Amino acid sequence: MVYETGNETVDDALERVVAGERLDRTDGLALMAQSVDVLAEAGAAVRDHFGDGTVDACSIVNAKAGNCAEDCGFCAQSVHFDTGIETYGFLGPEKVLEAAKRAERDGAQRFGIVVAEKGVSKEHRPEEWAEVIEAIRLVRDECDLEVDASLGILTEEEAAILADEGINHYNHNIETSPNYFPEIVDTHSFEDRVKTLEVAKEAGMDLCAGVILGMGETPTDRVEAAIALQDIGISSLPVNVLNPVEGTPLYEQGVGISTEEIVKTVAVYKLLHPESRVRLTGGREVNLAPDEQHLPLEAGADGLLTGDYLTTEGQSPGEDIEIIERAGLEPNRETNEFDPEEVKARHSDAAESSTETTARTGAEPSDD
Secondary structure (H helix, E strand, C coil), X not given: CCCCCCCHHHXXXXXXXXXXXXXXXXXXXXXXXXXXHHHHHHHHHHHHHHCCCEEEEEEEEEEEECCECCCCCCCCCECCCCCCCCCECCCCHHHHXXXXXXXXXXXXXXXXXXXXXXXXXXXXXXXXXXXXXXXXXXXXXXXXXXXXXXCECCCHHHHHHHHHCCCCEEECCCECCCCCHHHXXXXXXXXXXXXXHXXXXXXXXXXXXCEEECCCCCHXXXXXXXXXXXXXXXXXXXXXXXXXXXXXXXXXXXXCCCHHHHHHHHHHXXXXXXXXXXXXXXCHHHHCCCCCCCHHHHXXXXXXXXXXXXXXXXXXXXXXXXXXXXXXXXXXXXXXXXXXXHXXXXXXXXXXXXXXXXXXXXXXXXXC
């Protein structure tokens, strides 16, 4: 099938992508300079060609919050910053399972167990490691969900165990380009993150690795991050948009990003990663107005993180389904066969009665 936007640069790139060619850094920079409308059209064409017309929803649990020794400038959970968030140790397997069952009820296809620290260590914290493994087994055995994990830096032994336990995707975001990374994090390197992704992939897990937009990076940084992810080889590319938390360095800097730049970046990422799920994740509700949230989906995105995030609340899964449908797409139901109308009705009823409307995925009570 031939796709034409009327823009020579975009049409050439689109033709090559559809033919199976991988675009490079030069292509990405040239695309980023084009207009948002034509890029959105091209991103959607790539999604339609390689995808199945669905948006895949994942959900997460913040299984251990705060007191992280790393100094990532965007992160409310770093011990280096006074952000006032609730902190707690590992929730325990049963609490994680409760969160997974809520995610399953609300239409998620995959569920990520997230721990805020440099790495869950089998050697140094064996009791916590054992609890994590038990939580993975409970979710795997009792829910119709793919089980994912984000546990920080891994050893080869730990990665092999996680793969044997059935972890589908291992999440470890690169956050930004190799060049800009030192502006955001001092306590570990970009190469440290890449090494963990390589270890996870070698063990047999698929990779979920992406970025945070709006941290003061340039369009070139956004392209170079996507090229780095090409070299690593990922199947899910989460696109976070900074929701600055008071007390973090990036909050003090007052950085940000426009709707146009968000949509352009999503479209270019789909052209650079045509066979990966480009997934809208944290910060989208804050940075996009309610009548704009469908725009990245119309520009090629085909994944969402639904429910709550690590330290901030998301919107209801029912609202997310409505956004998916507004973009002319359908929720994915391959792993978890749920009824979208039931999810929308349940959350509509909850909103009318002023009760909880989001898929609670943190501790109780909910984190900020």
